[in-house]
Amino acid sequence: MRIILIGPPGAGKGTQCQRLVELLKVPHLSTGEMLRAAVRAATPEGLRAAVAMEQGHLVPDDLIVGMVTRRLESNDCRNGCLLDGFPRTLPQAETLDDLLERRAMSVDGVIELAVPRDELIRRMLARKRDDDDPAIFSRRISSFEEQTAPLLEYYGRLGKLACIDGLGTADEIFERVKAAIERFARARRGR
Numbered sequence: 001m002r003i004i005l006i007g008p009p010g011a012g013k014g015t016q017c018q019r020l021v022e023l024l025k026v027p028h029l030s031t032g033e034m035l036r037a038a039v040r041a042a043t044p045e046g047l048r049a050a051v052a053m054e055q056g057h058l059v060p061d062d063l064i065v066g067m068v069t070r071r072l073e074s075n076d077c078r079n080g081c082l083l084d085g086f087p088r089t090l091p092q093a094e095t096l097d098d099l100l101e102r103r104a105m106s107v108d109g110v111i112e113l114a115v116p117r118d119e120l121i122r123r124m125l126a127r128k129r130d131d132d133d134p135a136i137f138s139r140r141i142s143s144f145e146e147q148t149a150p151l152l153e154y155y156g157r158l159g160k161l162a163c164i165d166g167l168g169t170a171d172e173i174f175e176r177v178k179a180a181i182e183r184f185a186r187a188r189r190g191r
């Protein structure tokens with residue numbers, strides 16, 4: 001299965017993907033993790049992405065699309081993957097659709113993790129990644145609201161969206177996520 005997780009910073013995308021990897025036996029593709037690895041390794045892509053990431057802005061579409069395309073073409077993604085943090089803009093979503101369509105593949109479902117801002121801030125203060133500074137975090141939330149939230153309508157129109165309440169324990173949320181995955185699996189069998 002090919003599942004996308006969408007949610008604001010701190011919504012629990014990475015946390016739920018860690019659990020889903022066990023359940024679905026498909027790789028977890030986190031563009032944030034891929035970018036942080038590129039920054040650490042000081043690759044040309046990492047150097048190009050670093051400033052935007054440090055400031056809480058999205059990195060340019062062409063950079064991220066190049067990275068994800070290479071990853072999606074690798075063997076372990078043949079039977080599916082979990083996309084965490086990608087796509088994040090409409091052009092990224094359209095590029096992903098084209099890319100999959102050319103390979104006779106498609107996105108099976110999109111999970112939105114909905115979490116109110118005050119809880120996101122509580123989680124961010126309890127963590128402390130380099131981009132978890134309050135001012136940067138607030139810009140990351142704005143980037144989500146302005147550039148990523150429109151994707152919810154895009155996938156909603158395609159009938160692929162499941163909106164999940166992201167408040168509760170990680171285990172409680174995982175039960176909701178699994179129920180959504182079962183609905184996606186049924187829809188896939190019906191196609």
Ligand code: AP5
Nearest residue numbers: 009010011012013014015031032053058059085088123170
């Ligand atoms: P990315 O790494 O994707 O960060 P993000 O979207 O800001 O999200 P986070 O990783 O902070 O949160 P999460 O939803 O994964 O939650 P988590 O499980 O960690 O992106 C970083 C940057 O890279 C972007 O700002 C951008 O610059 C760039 N980038 C990445 N992808 C891009 C793209 N496609 N296009 C352009 N730019 C891109 O949980 C958060 C915390 O809460 C953890 O401490 C966790 O333990 C805790 N937690 C989780 N669940 C719960 C729960 N139920 N209750 C309490 N605490 C919980």
Ligand code: MG
Nearest residue numbers: 013014030032
């Ligand atoms: Mg994450």
